[in-house]
Amino acid sequence: MEHNAYIPRLAKIIQIKEEVSGARPIKTFRTQFLNKNDFAFHCGQCTMLSVFGKGESMISISSPPLIKDYLQFSILKMGRVTSALHEMEVGDKIGIRGPYGNGFPIEDWKGKNLIFIGGGIGLAPIWSVLQTALGKKQEYGELKLIYGARTSKDLVFKEELKELKKKMIVHLSIDVEEPEWEEFIGFVPQNVTDKKPSPKNAITITCGPPIMIKFVIQALKDLEFEDAQIYTTVENKMKCGIGKCGRCNIGMHYVCKDGPVYSWAELKKLPQEY
Ligand SMILES: Cc1cc2nc3c(=O)[nH]c(=O)nc-3n(C[C@H](O)[C@H](O)[C@H](O)COP(=O)(O)OP(=O)(O)OC[C@H]3O[C@@H](n4cnc5c(N)ncnc54)[C@H](O)[C@@H]3O)c2cc1C
Ligand code: FES
Known part of the structure; x- marks a missing residue:
């Protein structure tokens, strides 16, 4: 049966690396799915990461599709969700929805x-x-x-x-x-x-x-x-990630589906709403 795009898959954090400390900290997280890993993606695609009880954030997958053992995310601490992610430890569970977007050709x-x-x-x-x-x-x-x-x-x-x-x-x-x-x-x-x-x-x-x-x-x-x-x-604000809520649009384009990767030839034709 096809995976429901709204339901996050459960994953465990297996490694956390502090990339940058200070006022704008960045951490890199490696995660593994708890169940069968049938997650396939293209480079440049994103996922909705959920911290249960806090919310979801759209984050790019920073590991290449060639690596099957883990998914990697590098995350700048901004607000509620990314701060909660920065508090997490190895072994903690998160949700992963996706992959979303078009990726690089x-x-x-x-x-x-x-x-x-x-x-x-x-x-x-x-x-x-x-x-x-x-x-x-x-x-x-x-x-x-x-x-x-x-x-x-x-x-x-x-x-x-x-x-x-x-x-x-x-x-x-x-x-x-x-x-x-x-x-x-x-x-x-x-x-x-x-x-x-x-x-x-x-x-x-x-x-x-x-x-x-x-x-x-x-x-x-x-x-x-x-x-x-x-x-x-393009990093527009996102909510659903699947072209339903209209939060991420540039004109008639939904960045979560049609983007986030664009050539400048494509992007310059769109309204300057990004
Ligand atoms: C396609 C895409 C890919 C992304 N990839 C990454 C990534 O690989 N690593 C990473 O660290 N972040 C990435 N982001 C940005 C990330 O989604 C936001 O920083 C995050 O959702 C903020 O959530 P929060 O709950 O922590 O902050 P909030 O409490 O929602 O907001 C805190 C602050 O963050 C700002 N903010 C919220 N959403 C965004 C956004 N989409 N872009 C920029 N600023 C935002 C708000 O204006 C506010 O000032 C990506 C965003 C998109 C749309
Ligand atoms: S995030 Fe909902 S339509 Fe794109």
């Missing part, structure tokens, strides 16, 4: 150079597609990551980024100078302009705060990327 990108551009927690939705491309590296061209955060402490996946540098090109940045920092200092869009990625046979995938996305797109346009070469994800 990574199959269409075979043979192309992929440039991932992230800011802060925006690396989480990108991580799934980046790891998928890395796992099938021979099928793609050059892989490059341009990623930044406010300070070096605010970068997520710090250990993983060190390992990633052995496998692909990684350009990091922080917003303001720090004594030990040897990479770019400035905002992510400035690092894009500085590194001048070539639009030739390339696709860019960008995720981060809306203001960063806006200026990254501007920087890419200045480098002569076409609109159809630029992909991003």
Whole structure:
């Protein structure tokens, strides 16, 4: 029998990693389903995570579909639900509804150079597609990551980024100078302009705060990327996740069903409600 899309599947937290501490903390959670794992997803898709008695939040799956043992989520503490998640411990149970949304059309990108551009927690939705491309590296061209955060402490996946540098090109940045920092200092869009990625046979995938996305797109346009070469994800407020409540719409589009992944060619045709 098909799983009812409204009913969360029960899952257990098997690992918690503190990525960022301080005023805007981020934790990465690994979860395993309690029952049979028939959960299949595409990179870029999201789930509704429920903390019982507190509510639900839409969160991107940050692990790649290639990994079957666990689902990973990296979560910035914002309000009621995400604060409750940050209080949880290994062994605690949560609900997982989904997967929702369209995901990245990574199959269409075979043979192309992929440039991932992230800011802060925006690396989480990108991580799934980046790891998928890395796992099938021979099928793609050059892989490059341009990623930044406010300070070096605010970068997520710090250990993983060190390992990633052995496998692909990684350009990091922080917003303001720090004594030990040897990479770019400035905002992510400035690092894009500085590194001048070539639009030739390339696709860019960008995720981060809306203001960063806006200026990254501007920087890419200045480098002569076409609109159809630029992909991003939209984080509208969501409730049902399945196209019923109308909370997430941009014009006639329901982001939870038609998005959250859009090319800039698609997004710029929609009303500016995101
Ligand atoms: C498609 C999609 C994917 C997402 N992926 C991730 C992810 O991988 N990791 C992650 O940490 N967060 C992600 N988010 C954002 C996450 O859903 C919100 O931060 C979360 O729902 C806030 O819930 P809360 O109950 O903790 O906060 P609330 O009490 O509901 O709100 C607290 C604060 O958070 C702000 N907020 C609420 N919803 C959102 C939202 N959708 N986007 C931005 N700010 C919001 C509110 O304006 C308010 O200031 C995603 C959102 C969407 C729509
Ligand atoms: S979240 Fe309800 S319609 Fe999209």
